[in-house]
Amino acid sequence: MVGGAAVAIVVLVLLLSGGGSDDDDNGGSGDQNGAAAPAAAPEQPKRTPSVGTGNARAGKTPERPAPALSHETLNKLDELLAEAKTFYNEGVKARNDGQNTKAREAQAKAKQKLDAWEKLVEAQLEWQEEAEMGDWAQPAEYDLLTRRYPKFSKLQKSVRMGGGK
16 A cells, blocks of 8 residues: 555656656647648657666755666566557457457456566665655666656556456
């Protein structure tokens, strides 16, 4: 119960300080005048699921050190989320085809992947919650975790509502 409350607080803090979704890369403004984009414009490179770099957060000296958060762990989070999304999509397709048993099985597999995601960074999420509440300085890796959490949370809710147990 305490863990659920901790996760809820982290989500609330992230939403309040988040600043938008990845879907709004263009600021939410569509093509106002209806003209097509020039064909000669170079295609923007897509973001890769690799870890990248984060921005360390300034703040008070933490009361306790941050649990280690390696790039391998962040890559594993990306893999688990991708697998969960694949199972979720299979479940939605099965439900739309009227195959409810198959849909529930796929959603259950998605939930298992999401549970593994959460368990993998349980200590880090708890520390980060304390850091957010105490205005502590945070390492750059925790910024990368913060960027992943909204995607995880959104998929977790979808799976739960889709019957994932």
